[in-house]
Amino acid sequence: xxxxxxxxxxxxxxxxxxxxxxxxxxxxxxxxxxxxxxxxxxxxxxxxxxxxxxxxxxxxxxxxxxxxxxxxxxxxxxxxxxxxxxxxxxxxxxxxxxxxxxxxxxxxxxxxxxxxxxxxxxxxxxxxxxxxxxxxxxxxxxxxxxxxxxxxxxxxxxxxxxxxxxxxxxxxxxxxxxxxxxxxxxxxxxxxxxxxxxxxxxxxxxxxxxxxxxxxxxxxxxxxxxxxxxxxxxxxxxxxxxxxxxxxxxxxxxxxxxxxxxxxxxxxxxxxxxxxxxxxxxxxxxxxxxxxxxxxxxxxxxxxxxxxxxxxxxxxxxxxxxxxxxxxxxx
Amino acid sequence: xxxxxxxxxxxxxxxxxxxxxxxxxxxxxxxxxxxxxxxxxxxxxxxxxxxxxxxxxxxxxxxxxxxxxxxxxxxxxxxxxxxxxxxxxxxxxxxxxxxxxxxxxxxxxxxxxxxxxxxxxxxxxxxxxxxxxxxxxxxxxxxxxxxxxxxxxxxxxxxxxxxxxxxxxxxxxxxxxxxxxxxxxxxxxxxxxxxxxxxxxxxxxxxxxxxxxxxxxxxxxxxxxxxxxxxxxxxxxxxxxxxxxxxxxxxxxxxxxxxxxxxxxxxxxxxxxxxxxxxxxxxxxxxxxxxxxxxxxxxxxxxxxxxxxxxxxxxxxxxxxxxxxxxxxxxxxxxxxxxxxxxxxxxxxxxxxxxxxxxxxxxxxxxxxxxxxxxxxxx
Numbered sequence: 001x002x003x004x005x006x007x008x009x010x011x012x013x014x015x016x017x018x019x020x021x022x023x024x025x026x027x028x029x030x031x032x033x034x035x036x037x038x039x040x041x042x043x044x045x046x047x048x049x050x051x052x053x054x055x056x057x058x059x060x061x062x063x064x065x066x067x068x069x070x071x072x073x074x075x076x077x078x079x080x081x082x083x084x085x086x087x088x089x090x091x092x093x094x095x096x097x098x099x100x101x102x103x104x105x106x107x108x109x110x111x112x113x114x115x116x117x118x119x120x121x122x123x124x125x126x127x128x129x130x131x132x133x134x135x136x137x138x139x140x141x142x143x144x145x146x147x148x149x150x151x152x153x154x155x156x157x158x159x160x161x162x163x164x165x166x167x168x169x170x171x172x173x174x175x176x177x178x179x180x181x182x183x184x185x186x187x188x189x190x191x192x193x194x195x196x197x198x199x200x201x202x203x204x205x206x207x208x209x210x211x212x213x214x215x216x217x218x219x220x221x222x223x224x225x226x227x228x229x230x231x232x233x234x235x236x237x238x239x240x241x242x243x244x245x246x247x248x249x250x251x252x253x254x255x256x257x258x259x260x261x262x263x264x265x266x267x268x269x270x271x272x273x274x275x276x277x278x279x280x281x282x283x284x285x286x287x288x289x290x291x292x293x294x295x296x297x298x299x300x301x302x303x304x305x306x307x308x309x310x311x312x313x314x315x316x317x318x319x320x321x322x323x324x325x326x327x328x329x330x331x
Numbered sequence: 332x333x334x335x336x337x338x339x340x341x342x343x344x345x346x347x348x349x350x351x352x353x354x355x356x357x358x359x360x361x362x363x364x365x366x367x368x369x370x371x372x373x374x375x376x377x378x379x380x381x382x383x384x385x386x387x388x389x390x391x392x393x394x395x396x397x398x399x400x401x402x403x404x405x406x407x408x409x410x411x412x413x414x415x416x417x418x419x420x421x422x423x424x425x426x427x428x429x430x431x432x433x434x435x436x437x438x439x440x441x442x443x444x445x446x447x448x449x450x451x452x453x454x455x456x457x458x459x460x461x462x463x464x465x466x467x468x469x470x471x472x473x474x475x476x477x478x479x480x481x482x483x484x485x486x487x488x489x490x491x492x493x494x495x496x497x498x499x500x501x502x503x504x505x506x507x508x509x510x511x512x513x514x515x516x517x518x519x520x521x522x523x524x525x526x527x528x529x530x531x532x533x534x535x536x537x538x539x540x541x542x543x544x545x546x547x548x549x550x551x552x553x554x555x556x557x558x559x560x561x562x563x564x565x566x567x568x569x570x571x572x573x574x575x576x577x578x579x580x581x582x583x584x585x586x587x588x589x590x591x592x593x594x595x596x597x598x599x600x601x602x603x604x605x606x607x608x609x610x611x612x613x614x615x616x617x618x619x620x621x622x623x624x625x626x627x628x629x630x631x632x633x634x635x636x637x638x639x640x641x642x643x644x645x646x647x648x649x650x651x652x653x654x655x656x657x658x659x660x661x662x663x664x665x666x667x668x669x670x671x672x673x674x675x676x677x678x679x680x681x682x683x684x685x686x687x688x689x690x691x692x693x694x695x696x697x698x699x700x701x702x703x704x705x706x707x708x709x710x
Contacts, residue, residue: 018544022553029560147691149642151649152665152684159674159681265551269646273669283552284650287559299556302549310547 004318012311019303020078024071027296078300084293088285093297096282101301104278107271108263108305111198115205115259120252123213124245130218138210145207150266154200154273197274201266205259212255216248253317260309264302364627367704374700377693384690388502392462394474395496396482399659401460402491406430409487410443411679414453425453429480451480486679488667497659498683504660505641506690508575512640513633515579520586521629527587528594529617535591542584550581554643558652567658574653578643582636589632593625600624627701635698638691645687661687 039054065073077084083093126135220226221244229239271280279298286294368374387394403409414425429449435442459476463469475482485494527538557577561570597603598621606616647653648662649669656663664683668674674681 015544015547019548022548026556026560029557143692143695144688147638147695148688149646151646152687155665155668155674155681156684158671159678162671162675163678261547261549264549268549268551268555269650272650284555284652287555287652290559295556295559299552302552303547306547306549 001318005315008311008314008318012307015307016304019307020075020300021071023296023300023303024074026299027074027292028067029292074296078297083297086286086291086294088289088291088294093294096294097279097297097301100277100279100282103276104264104267104271104280104302105305107194107197107201107276107278108260108267108309110194111202111205111263111267112259112309114198115202115209115263116252118202119206119209120213120249123210124217124240124248126210126214127217127221127248128240135214142207142210145203148203149269150200150203151269151273153203154197154270157196157200158274197267197270197276200274201263201270204266205263209252209255209259213248213252216251217244220244220248250317250320253313253320255313260313261306264306264309268302364704368700371700371703373696374703377696377700380689380693381697384502384686384693385506387499388506390464391496391499391503392464393472395493395499396459396473396476397493397496398460398462399492399497399500401493401496403481403487403493404491405432406443406481406483406487406491408489408677409481409483409491410677411486412481412483413445414482414484418450427451427453427477427480427482449480451477451482453477453482485682486677488664488680494664494679494682497664498661498686501659501661501664501683502686504571504654504658505644505662505687508571508578508644508660509637509641511572512575512578512582512644513637515575516582516636516640517586517629517633519579519583521590523583524587524590525594525617528591529598531595538587539591542587545581545584548581550643551646553581554578554647555650555652558647563655567654570654570658574644574647578640582640585636586629586632589628590625593628594621597621597624627704631698631701634694634701638694641687641690641694 074084081094083097085091086093086096089096122138126138129135221240223244226239226244229243230236234242267278268280268283270276271278272284275281279302283295283298283302285291286298392398409430412427412430414427416423416425418426427450428445428447429451430443431446433442433444453475454477455475456472457476457478458471459473461469461471481487481493483493483495485498488494488497523538527535554577557580558574561573565573603616603620606620611619644653644660645662645665648660649665651666654660654663656666661683665681665687668680668684
């Protein structure tokens with residue numbers, strides 16, 4: 001088991017390296033470099049810089065060096081925890097992200113848990129009562145969930161709640177807690193609001209998972225050992241939950257892996273619409289105003305989160321299903 | 332399953348099968364696919380809906396009463412016009428009432444009320460704004476027009492432009508970007524996936540790693556970062572293609588995976604071996620034996636990957652990172668619905684989203700039906 005975990009982590013490292021290169025390319029993409037933008041902003045606000053100062057800044061950011069050196073400087077600083085400075089907010093990127101990344105993680109993890117808790121029982125029930133009203137209802141809801149992007153769902157639900165019940169969902173906290181320091185009461189307040197984004201972000205994942213779970217279990221229920229067990233007179237409930245359900249859930253663990261990029265994506269969009277204090281809204285502002293240190297750092301951090309999510313799901317899968325582990329090591 | 336056995340319909344189907352059995356022996360693969368597809372009612376409906384949507388995008392100049400840029404002064408944020416066919420309980424040809432503005436004393440917002448004293452008939456195939464169909468045919472006929480008074484089926488936006496016309500025009504960009512994007516990712520996917528699956532070995536491993544890597548990037552943030560780097564002053568056409576390319580960067584991986592998986596399976600089939608033993612060239616094996624066997628699967632994956640392209644464009648344009656306002660797409664139209672205040676006051680600004688959902692739903696139904704039909708020899 002330990003060997004497999006080390007093997008998986010070893011595989012993740014080159015992936016992270018490539019991800020960091022991509023993030024760096026994103027920083028470099030807009031025409032001109034960030035210093036030009038910065039200097040322009042300074043000039044616009046009436047501050048004149050002399051040539052020496054410009055050269056000093058260039059050296060500070062390593063802009064006089066070739067691209068690969070710039071990447072090297074950026075990535076070593078990143079690992080050391082110095083993510084550069086946001087021009088737009090005029091604050092270190094670390095500070096900005098420290099405020100928001102935890103919320104992104106909390107929402108993403110809670111959404112994953114929500115998706116599982118909701119989808120698995122529904123999937124099992126749908127498979128056991130195939131072609132029942134319940135099954136058809138959820139197949140239909142599943143189709144809607146798959147077709148409706150999170151941000152549209154957020155908009156429509158907000159409008160519905162607003163016109164029906166006259167309340168809006170402004171972010172995660174009630175006004176009195178919005179700027180208050182963390183306390184138990186604030187935490188409670190957050191849980192009163194957080195279900196809304198979670199349900200919205202989790203909708204498409206849930207729909208997909210219900211379909212997979214239903215399909216897996218249906219395949220399993222058709223197998224001969226189930227018929228044998230039934231013929232031997234095993235009580236139906238025990239029969240279903242003892243083997244087919246357990247086998248059908250197994251491949252689902254790997255779905256956390258492919259669900260996670262989707263959840264992070266959806267979270268970014270939905271947070272922008274609902275104005276939740278995660279990295280989503282500042283990421284949008286950063287890419288809009290070409291605040292590239294911030295944008296690049298967020299891309300890299302979101303990618304790292306995704307890789308960690310996939311890593312965890314792979315390890316969980318190996319823990320739940322020993323066959324996979326051995327296959328992996330032999331490769 | 333157990334209840335399936337005592338289902339009386341089953342015997343009927345069985346008899347039907349026997350009657351058809353002889354035909355089945357002679358039917359071509361595509362005929363079998365069609366027979367199987369025909370039974371999938373939702374897929375048929377999805378196909379019809381898509382056909383109508385694309386048709387309306389093609390003929391949007393004719394179907395919409397106004398051009399997407401025509402402004403009606405004084406009708407900013409007007410609510411949708413109701414078309415009546417009854418007056419005092421008597422059936423009439425369709426007509427609309429004139430608008431009058433009223434100040435709502437509770438909300439202090441201008442509201443549009445029907446002015447029952449003024450009546451305007453809807454004329455079908457009437458003369459309206461002149462336009463050039465596809466930029467070629469000069470005409471001024473529209474499907475429906477109202478003389479002397481604007482008609483807003485979906486209401487008007489904050490510049491007094493007809494949202495219905497704009498939604499129809501927006502369909503052109505939104506619906507075609509899916510097709511063009513899928514064409515791009517399809518070319519990339521089949522070539523790369525084909526190479527990966529056919530040659531195997533090191534090439535396969537490298538390509539698979541790249542695909543794994545690309546699918547581990549959260550798509551929306553990547554798309555946002557890439558499209559933000561596009562210059563905002565680019566002409567519409569160039570922006571359109573740039574966004575399509577961005578959407579295809581991730582899109583091809585899914586197709587490549589399908590192609591590779593199918594090729595790997597088909598390579599081991601007996602008929603491939605037989606062809607090889609008979610001395611057929613590699614090219615002949617690929618084009619005559621392998622390609623026909625998985626074309627149907629390709630069509631399925633293509634159908635199922637179009638919606639994600641359409642949603643991608645909508646999301647990007649909605650955020651202001653995709654198509655830019657003089658161009659009209661569903662995402663651009665939804666920009667107006669970005670904040671809850673606007674949506675609460677003018678809920679009809681959400682109407683373009685109905686088109687988006689309808690399109691994606693229809694593609695999903697169609698794709699599902701095709702998937703079931705794609706392998707007619709199964710079971």
